Amino acid sequence: MVARGEPVIKVRDLKVDFASRRVLNGVDLDLKRGEILGFVGASGAGKSVLTRTIIGLLPFREGTIEVLGTDLGKASLKERQAVDRRWGVLFQQGALFSSLTSGKNVEFPIREYLRLSPKLTTEIAISKLEMVGLKPDVYRNYPSELSGGMIKRVALARALALDPEILFLDEPTSGLDPISAAEFDHLLLTLQETLGISVFMVTHDLDSLHRTCDRIAVLGDGKIIEAGTMEVVQASQHPWLKSYFHGERAHSDFHVPIKGRRVTERRA
Amino acid sequence: MTAGTLQHGPSQGDGLDLTAAGTWTAEHARSLEPLIDAATRGHDKFSRIVFDATRITQLDTYGAWLIERTLRVWTSRGAEARLVGLPATYGNLFQKVRTGKQALTPLKHKPTGPIATLESVGRTMVAVTSDLTTIFQMAGQLVMAFLSVCAHPWRFRFTSLINHLERVCWHAVPIIILITFLIGAIIAQQGIFHFRTFGADIYVVDMVGVLVLRELGVLIVCIMIAGRSGSAYTAELGSMKMREEVDALRTMGFDPIEVLVLPRILALIIAVPILTFIGCMAALYGGGLVSWLYGGIDPKIFMSRLHESINMKTFAVGMIKAPFMALIIGLVACMEGMQVKGSAESLGAKTTDSVVKSIFLVIVIDGLFAVFFAAVGI
Numbered sequence: 354m355v356a357r358g359e360p361v362i363k364v365r366d367l368k369v370d371f372a373s374r375r376v377l378n379g380v381d382l383d384l385k386r387g388e389i390l391g392f393v394g395a396s397g398a399g400k401s402v403l404t405r406t407i408i409g410l411l412p413f414r415e416g417t418i419e420v421l422g423t424d425l426g427k428a429s430l431k432e433r434q435a436v437d438r439r440w441g442v443l444f445q446q447g448a449l450f451s452s453l454t455s456g457k458n459v460e461f462p463i464r465e466y467l468r469l470s471p472k473l474t475t476e477i478a479i480s481k482l483e484m485v486g487l488k489p490d491v492y493r494n495y496p497s498e499l500s501g502g503m504i505k506r507v508a509l510a511r512a513l514a515l516d517p518e519i520l521f522l523d524e525p526t527s528g529l530d531p532i533s534a535a536e537f538d539h540l541l542l543t544l545q546e547t548l549g550i551s552v553f554m555v556t557h558d559l560d561s562l563h564r565t566c567d568r569i570a571v572l573g574d575g576k577i578i579e580a581g582t583m584e585v586v587q588a589s590q591h592p593w594l595k596s597y598f599h600g601e602r603a604h605s606d607f608h609v610p611i612k613g614r615r616v617t618e619r620r621a
Numbered sequence: 622m623t624a625g626t627l628q629h630g631p632s633q634g635d636g637l638d639l640t641a642a643g644t645w646t647a648e649h650a651r652s653l654e655p656l657i658d659a660a661t662r663g664h665d666k667f668s669r670i671v672f673d674a675t676r677i678t679q680l681d682t683y684g685a686w687l688i689e690r691t692l693r694v695w696t697s698r699g700a701e702a703r704l705v706g707l708p709a710t711y712g713n714l715f716q717k718v719r720t721g722k723q724a725l726t727p728l729k730h731k732p733t734g735p736i737a738t739l740e741s742v743g744r745t746m747v748a749v750t751s752d753l754t755t756i757f758q759m760a761g762q763l764v765m766a767f768l769s770v771c772a773h774p775w776r777f778r779f780t781s782l783i784n785h786l787e788r789v790c791w792h793a794v795p796i797i798i799l800i801t802f803l804i805g806a807i808i809a810q811q812g813i814f815h816f817r818t819f820g821a822d823i824y825v826v827d828m829v830g831v832l833v834l835r836e837l838g839v840l841i842v843c844i845m846i847a848g849r850s851g852s853a854y855t856a857e858l859g860s861m862k863m864r865e866e867v868d869a870l871r872t873m874g875f876d877p878i879e880v881l882v883l884p885r886i887l888a889l890i891i892a893v894p895i896l897t898f899i900g901c902m903a904a905l906y907g908g909g910l911v912s913w914l915y916g917g918i919d920p921k922i923f924m925s926r927l928h929e930s931i932n933m934k935t936f937a938v939g940m941i942k943a944p945f946m947a948l949i950i951g952l953v954a955c956m957e958g959m960q961v962k963g964s965a966e967s968l969g970a971k972t973t974d975s976v977v978k979s980i981f982l983v984i985v986i987d988g989l990f991a992v993f994f995a996a997v998g999i
Contacts, residue, residue: 451964467647473654476723480686483721497963516647516681547713548682
């Protein structure tokens with residue numbers, strides 16, 4: 354077990370090429386245990402590329418990615434699978450298997466990896482669905498019968514199925530109405546508090562960043578241009594960040610409490 | 622990390638002490654479940670249960686659920702179950718698991734027996750009827766779209782038609798030639814082999830000529846096209862339906878039948894006769910080649926015999942069927958495509974249905990034509 358605050362993901366000098374074009378040029382990034390890291394950057398800056406590289410869907414040219422103490426560049430298939438079990442990924446569109454019911458979607462990794470009795474498997478799946486705020490009856494619904502918000506929740510339940518230590522979220526609140534998005538953020542915070550997961554969240558949603566993230570990393574020109582708490586990132590002089598936080602749509606700081614600030618207020 | 626354990630303490634009267642220790646996590650859930658089962662089975666006499674979790678070193682939702690399940694089993698039996706000594710760090714986690722209700726509404730029991738069988742037969746018949754209705758509907762919409770395009774010719778998607786023609790006609794030529802060539806060769810070989818016993822080798826030419834031109838050429842081509850292009854149409858339209866592209870067209874004021882279905886079906890109606898002609902020629906060539914090499918029938922004799930045995934009518938009978946079969950393949954393929962629902966499974970099922978139904982209907986139509994031609998004496 355790694356102590357709280359230790360990095361669970363360590364990315365060093367990562368370089369990724371995409372059809373002879375360098376997309377990531379020396380990325381250094383840490384995800385610390387128990388934190389929610391918000392990951393922002395302009396569209397096309399390579400956020401998805403970095404996420405997909407870390408979770409192993411894209412090959413990388415140079416550098417190292419260390420997840421939970423395993424160097425993914427050198428890991429054998431078996432070591433890799435061991436790491437796969439310890440993270441959960443929530444894709445932007447949910448990526449639920451459309452031929453399985455929600456319940457079977459959640460059960461899928463449990464059945465493959467843990468080989469529990471069918472009764473326990475079902476109980477755990479229902480318990481996960483309830484944990485993400487769904488009614489148990491959703492168990493029998495097919496993804497095509499669910500609303501966008503419900504699909505995200507089922508996908509989150511599936512990502513949480515094996516009690517992962519790291520959770521990757523790809524724009525979890527995109528396509529949700531502001532109320533559902535706020536609910537989702539709240540859910541994420543409770544889950545992170547109760548389960549102690551480290552969360553890597555790609556997002557564009559300023560409200561969501563304010564509400565949930567302990568730290569924010571900003572990607573631009575193939576590098577991390579800024580990383581730190583909300584205050585640090587907001588104070589940055591980088592032109593993209595300035596327009597991001599102080600531009601037309603950056604109204605958020607007026608009505609959404611910053612997570613860190615809220616916590617200090619509560620303590621005081 | 623060693624698996625968690627569960628020990629039964631000394632029982633005092635109607636009380637039972639359970640002491641859990643070690644790692645209660647997902648990896649060990651498999652070995653923990655039997656322990657839980659053993660602790661709840663065959664102890665009906667107890668009415669006070671104390672579950673001591675002080676020595677649990679690691680807990681996740683799996684372990685928490687197993688503990689919660691134990692407590693629930695006892696509570697449902699009317700016993701008083703208590704959890705003591707849960708490490709404070711896991712308090713939130715346990716509460717989160719505990720709030721779950723786990724209550725699924727019971728499924729309605731599916732009826733079995735003769736009534737259920739009758740019911741399913743009935744449902745199938747209704748489905749067949751509704752399928753037929755949908756085909757006629759689709760045909761009607763197609764005619765409407767065709768007429769409206771005739772009235773406003775500039776609205777016709779000519780580029781789309783050419784694109785589909787390239788895919789269903791031009792790209793299908795090699796495989797059609799290969800298959801029909803082989804079929805022609807095989808028929809000729811079999812004919813020669815059997816006709817030879819009563820010295821009627823030469824009649825092989827009649828057989829190959831009539832069979833290929835009247836029936837086999839068009840049938841083989843249609844079956845190939847149903848499998849090759851019909852399935853592609855269904856899959857294309859189906860995935861467009863799934864991604865709401867069809868709805869997008871509709872909201873922009875376009876008729877999906879006119880934009881998507883009409884060019885596809887017209888392309889088929891043009892392509893299938895062309896392919897049938899090519900296929901017939903390839904089959905005759907294959908038959909002639911085998912007759913020469915295997916049966917020793919000289920190509921000149923083959924040609925002159927062919928002239929005697931077939932006429933324009935034989936050829937026309939085969940060709941006239943081609944556009945009708947193309948129409949039915951296209952209609953079935955597009956109808957199935959438009960019926961695809963949200964899931965990947967439904968796309969697969971509809972594509973299969975499309976191929977099976979269009980091959981079936983092609984053969985049915987061939988039979989109807991045979992009856993018709995017999996009645997008019999061709």
